[in-house]
Amino acid sequence: MARNKIWLSAPHMGGSEQEYIQEAFDTNWITSMGSNLIFFEQRLENYLGSGHVAALNSGTAAIHLGLILLGVEVGDVVLCQSMTFAASANPILYLGATPVFIDSEIETWNLCPIALEEAIIEIIAKGKKPKVIIAVHLYGIPYKIDAVRSIADKYEIPILEDSAEALGSSYKGQQCGTFGDVAVFSFNGSKIITTSGGGAIVTRSLALKNKAVFLATQAKDNAPHYQHSEIGYNYRMSNICAGIGRGQMEVLEQRIALRREMHDFYVDLFANIEEVKVFSVPNSDYFANYWLTAILIAPDVVKGIDREVLRLAFEKADIESRPLWKPMHLQPIFCDYPYYGENIAESLFRDGLCLPSGSNLTNEDRSRIQAVVFELFGQ
Numbered sequence: 001m002a003r004n005k006i007w008l009s010a011p012h013m014g015g016s017e018q019e020y021i022q023e024a025f026d027t028n029w030i031t032s033m034g035s036n037l038i039f040f041e042q043r044l045e046n047y048l049g050s051g052h053v054a055a056l057n058s059g060t061a062a063i064h065l066g067l068i069l070l071g072v073e074v075g076d077v078v079l080c081q082s083m084t085f086a087a088s089a090n091p092i093l094y095l096g097a098t099p100v101f102i103d104s105e106i107e108t109w110n111l112c113p114i115a116l117e118e119a120i121i122e123i124i125a126k127g128k129k130p131k132v133i134i135a136v137h138l139y140g141i142p143y144k145i146d147a148v149r150s151i152a153d154k155y156e157i158p159i160l161e162d163s164a165e166a167l168g169s170s171y172k173g174q175q176c177g178t179f180g181d182v183a184v185f186s187f188n189g190s191k192i193i194t195t196s197g198g199g200a201i202v203t204r205s206l207a208l209k210n211k212a213v214f215l216a217t218q219a220k221d222n223a224p225h226y227q228h229s230e231i232g233y234n235y236r237m238s239n240i241c242a243g244i245g246r247g248q249m250e251v252l253e254q255r256i257a258l259r260r261e262m263h264d265f266y267v268d269l270f271a272n273i274e275e276v277k278v279f280s281v282p283n284s285d286y287f288a289n290y291w292l293t294a295i296l297i298a299p300d301v302v303k304g305i306d307r308e309v310l311r312l313a314f315e316k317a318d319i320e321s322r323p324l325w326k327p328m329h330l331q332p333i334f335c336d337y338p339y340y341g342e343n344i345a346e347s348l349f350r351d352g353l354c355l356p357s358g359s360n361l362t363n364e365d366r367s368r369i370q371a372v373v374f375e376l377f378g379q
C-alpha cells in the first residue's frame with residue numbers, strides 16, 4: 001500500500017474558511033474590498049495588540065512596500081540578515097538598492113548584533129548611512145530584539161521586521177510583528193496559517209497603513225478619471241483569500257499549540273542522541289511558535305552521519321525534510337554584495353535540517369519519523 005508523503009509544513013484548514021468564502025460570493029465582494037478583508041485585518045490587529053494591518057497578496061509584496069514606506073531608493077544601502085529566505089532580500093533589488101548581508105549569532109540564528117554594528121560603522125565611515133535594517137525571526141524564534149533595537153536607535157536606522165515565520169511568537173510578552181518600524185507577515189501555503197497565498201504589512205500609524213493600501217491598489221489619486229502621481233502596485237489581498245485568513249484566525253492558537261507539540265516531540269526524540277541539538281529559544285523571554293523545528297547535526301566521522309545522510313534517510317521513507325535557508329551571501333544572485341560576520345550562518349547551513357512540523361501531523365506520522373531516526377542513530 002502506498003504511504004502518504006509526510007510534508008515539512010502543509011496547509012491546515014480550520015473548517016469555517018469556506019463559509020467566509022461563500023459570504024464573499026453571496027455578497028459579490030470578490031476582489032479587493034469586502035467584509036472578509038475588514039474582519040481579517042481587525043482580527044490580526046486585535047491579536048497583535050498594537051499596530052495597523054493592511055492585508056496584501058504576499059509577504060514579498062509586504063516587504064517591497066515596507067521598504068518603500070521606509071524611504072528606500074535607488075543606490076541606498078539596506079542591511080539584511082543573510083540567513084533567511086530569499087524573499088527577505090529580493091525587494092532590495094527591486095528598488096535598485098544595495099543589500100549588505102549580516103551574519104547570524106548562535107543563540108537565535110538571527111541578526112548578530114556585533115556584525116550588524118560593525119557593518120553600520122564601516123558603511124557610515126565610507127560616507128553612506130544604511131537606510132533600513134531587515135531583521136528576521138527565523139523559524140519563529142524572535143531575534144535579539146533589545147540588542148538590535150538599541151543599535152537601530154543609536155544610529156537612527158529603522159527596522160523592517162520580517163515576521164513572516166513568526167505569527168504568534170513573542171518576546172517579553174509582546175507579539176512579533178510589533179517591534180519593527182514596519183513589520184510583515186506571510187500567509188503562503190507553508191506558513192503557520194495560510195490564505196492560500198498572501199501577506200500583511202503592519203504599520204505604526206493609520207496614515208501609513210492607508211499609504212500602504214494606496215500603493216497596493218495602483219496609487220490612484222482622488223479624481224473621477226484614473227490619475228497617478230506615484231508608482232503604484234497591484235498588491236492588495238482579495239476578499240476571497242481574506243475569507244480563508246478570517247477562518248484561519250479562529251484556529252491560530254490551536255495551530256501554535258500543535259506546532260509547539262511537534263517541537264516537544266523532537267526534543268524528546270533526540271534527547272539521548274548526542275550528535276543532534278534541537279533549535280530552541282535561549283531563555284524564557286522568548287516564546288516561539290516553532291513554525292518549523294530545526295536541528296543541528298554534528299557531523300559524525302565515526303558513524304558517517306551528517307545532515308545529508310539524515311535527509312536522504314527521511315526521503316527514502318517519503319518524509320520531507322530540508323536544509324536550513326542557504327545564506328543569501330552564498331547565493332549566486334547575491335554573492336557579489338558585501339557580507340559582515342564570522343561564517344556562523346554558513347556552518348548552520350552545513351549542519352542544519354528542518355523537520356516535518358505541520359500542525360496536522362498524526363501519531364502515525366510521528367512513528368514513521370521516529371523509526372527513521374532510531375534506525376539511523378541506533379536506539
Ligand SMILES: *Cc1c(COP(=O)(O)O)cnc(C)c1O
Nearest residue numbers: 058059060085087088164186188
Ligand atoms: C515566506 C517568507 C517570506 C515571503 O512570503 P511570501 O508570502 O511567500 O511572499 C518572506 N520572508 C520570510 C523569512 C519567509 O519565510
